Amino acid sequence: MTTTRVPGVAAEVIAVRPGPPLTGTVTVDGSKNAALPLVAAAAALGCPVRLNNIPANTDVQTMLALLQESGWHVAQPVGKPTAAVILPTENQPVRPHLPQAARIRASYYLVPALLARHGEARLPWPGGCRIGARGMDLHFKVYEAFGDRSVLGDSGYRVEAARRRYGTVSLVLPFRSRGATVAALLRAVTTGRPLRLGEPNLSPEVLYVLEALQAAGWETRAGERLLALSPPPSAPSDAAWVVPGDKVEAGTLACAVATTGGSARIRGARADDLGPLVAALHRLGISTVSEADTLTVNAQDGRLASRPLRATASLSPGGLDADFEPPLMALALGLPGTHLFADAINPGRHGNLLPQLARLGADIEEISPTECRLTGPQRLTGTGVEATDIRTGSALMVAGLTAQGVTTLGGLDQLRRGHADLPGKLHTLGADICEVTP
Numbered sequence: 001m002t003t004t005r006v007p008g009v010a011a012e013v014i015a016v017r018p019g020p021p022l023t024g025t026v027t028v029d030g031s032k033n034a035a036l037p038l039v040a041a042a043a044a045l046g047c048p049v050r051l052n053n054i055p056a057n058t059d060v061q062t063m064l065a066l067l068q069e070s071g072w073h074v075a076q077p078v079g080k081p082t083a084a085v086i087l088p089t090e091n092q093p094v095r096p097h098l099p100q101a102a103r104i105r106a107s108y109y110l111v112p113a114l115l116a117r118h119g120e121a122r123l124p125w126p127g128g129c130r131i132g133a134r135g136m137d138l139h140f141k142v143y144e145a146f147g148d149r150s151v152l153g154d155s156g157y158r159v160e161a162a163r164r165r166y167g168t169v170s171l172v173l174p175f176r177s178r179g180a181t182v183a184a185l186l187r188a189v190t191t192g193r194p195l196r197l198g199e200p201n202l203s204p205e206v207l208y209v210l211e212a213l214q215a216a217g218w219e220t221r222a223g224e225r226l227l228a229l230s231p232p233p234s235a236p237s238d239a240a241w242v243v244p245g246d247k248v249e250a251g252t253l254a255c256a257v258a259t260t261g262g263s264a265r266i267r268g269a270r271a272d273d274l275g276p277l278v279a280a281l282h283r284l285g286i287s288t289v290s291e292a293d294t295l296t297v298n299a300q301d302g303r304l305a306s307r308p309l310r311a312t313a314s315l316s317p318g319g320l321d322a323d324f325e326p327p328l329m330a331l332a333l334g335l336p337g338t339h340l341f342a343d344a345i346n347p348g349r350h351g352n353l354l355p356q357l358a359r360l361g362a363d364i365e366e367i368s369p370t371e372c373r374l375t376g377p378q379r380l381t382g383t384g385v386e387a388t389d390i391r392t393g394s395a396l397m398v399a400g401l402t403a404q405g406v407t408t409l410g411g412l413d414q415l416r417r418g419h420a421d422l423p424g425k426l427h428t429l430g431a432d433i434c435e436v437t438p
């Protein structure tokens with residue numbers, strides 16, 4: 001017998017219209033890019049780990065589902081939708097088949113836990129945002145440093161765990177990859193070996209993993225040149241971690257408030273994580289006040305003070321996270337000055353974002369495939385656009401807040417990979433935004 005699946009109504013879009021300046025208070029969700037390595041770290045630890053403030057975006061749901069397929073329980077405490085306890089199952093499961101790992105970039109974070117549980121990790125090549133070639137060759141160098149063997153295929157890769165070895169693992173990364181840094185940390189955890197990693201990535205998402213491991217007994221030292229990790233004398237029996245608030249969601253909401261000339265409080269993200277974004281806002285004449293976990297944005301008076309912005313995505317400590325660039329670009333379109341943007345980390349980002357902004361009438365000059373220049377203020381006009389990746393989607397929503405007429409945004413599955421409900425948060429601040437299911 002054959003069965004026919006009737007597809008659900010997938011053609012939904014978000015409609016945005018210009019409205020009054022955004023005001024009020026909104027709280028961001030836990031961060032996707034912090035939750036993904038923390039979930040993998042919980043699995044690598046091998047004991048029950050309670051995680052709080054887990055965001056409900058689809059990438060994190062996929063990651064939790066991958067763990068469940070691979071020999072871990074994900075137990076949801078009753079009445080606590082954003083908490084989960086991750087613990088290994090008692091029975092050794094058969095080698096997992098994980099095709100959904102191809103949907104998300106961060107499935108690579110599971111390799112160390114899979115090596116510990118199954119002696120090998122067999123995964124499809126990772127997916128995620130299509131923002132240019134996104135290699136993972138440094139991850140394989142990391143595993144090689146631990147003695148593991150990698151076999152690369154057309155549709156995926158296999159890493160085989162080394163026989164038990166002892167002693168410190170030392171390696172220097174050729175560039176500061178966040179993914180490879182986390183891979184090294186988690187492989188050190190599952191092998192119980194001390195690690196000395198040169199030229200590490202020190203983005204907040206890496207520092208959260210270090211904080212979590214420190215809370216579980218690891219000794220950690222993080223400097224610009226060297227990151228060191230040593231195991232505790234005895235393995236922890238349990239741990240409890242909190243996923244930090246989403247700095248990218250907070251930064252996107254800050255750009256949204258600023259673009260409407262509004263004034264609002266954005267709670268939940270750590271002020272330190274927003275430093276580079278706040279510096280860019282100040283350059284654009286937007287005043288902000290940063291407290292421990294609240295960013296107050298006031299764009300009512302200062303917008304005429306805008307100076308030319310140079311926003312360059314960087315992997316260096318304290319650099320501008322590439323994920324802040326798209327919403328900043330949407331904001332800069334409305335502000336005086338000639339503003340420059342560069343993202344050489346993700347060489348396909350501008351190829352996604354610029355054509356969509358152009359549909360709204362933006363005039364942006366491509367200096368090279370990864371650099372562009374625009375002069376504001378520009379008047380945009382609403383039309384149908386597509387979230388071709390997460391941050392392109394959120395930037396288009398920011399642009400739609402001041403574009404004349406109606407902007408309709410499709411490709412919501414991309415947006416929801418990163419944010420459980422960004423339109424809802426904009427609505428809380430008074431945006432004229434709704435989801436439409438034709």
Ligand SMILES: CC(=O)N[C@H]1[C@@H](OP(=O)(O)OP(=O)(O)OC[C@H]2O[C@@H](n3ccc(=O)[nH]c3=O)[C@H](O)[C@@H]2O)O[C@H](CO)[C@@H](O)[C@@H]1O
Pocket residue numbers: 033036105106133134135136137138139140176177178179180201205315321322323345346
């Ligand atoms: C799940 C997650 O946290 N994703 C973030 C992570 O992505 P991503 O995992 O791509 O970040 P990395 O810092 O590891 O890599 C940056 C770039 O370096 C290249 N590379 C990386 C590793 C490697 O082994 N070989 C290689 O060539 C890739 O082109 C990659 O795009 O950091 C990016 C840069 O800050 C952010 O935009 C992403 O949101």
Ligand SMILES: C=C(OP(=O)(O)O)C(=O)O
Pocket residue numbers: 033059104105106127128129130131323390391418
């Ligand atoms: C690029 C991103 O995600 P990923 O690396 O998971 O594709 C992002 O979070 O914007």
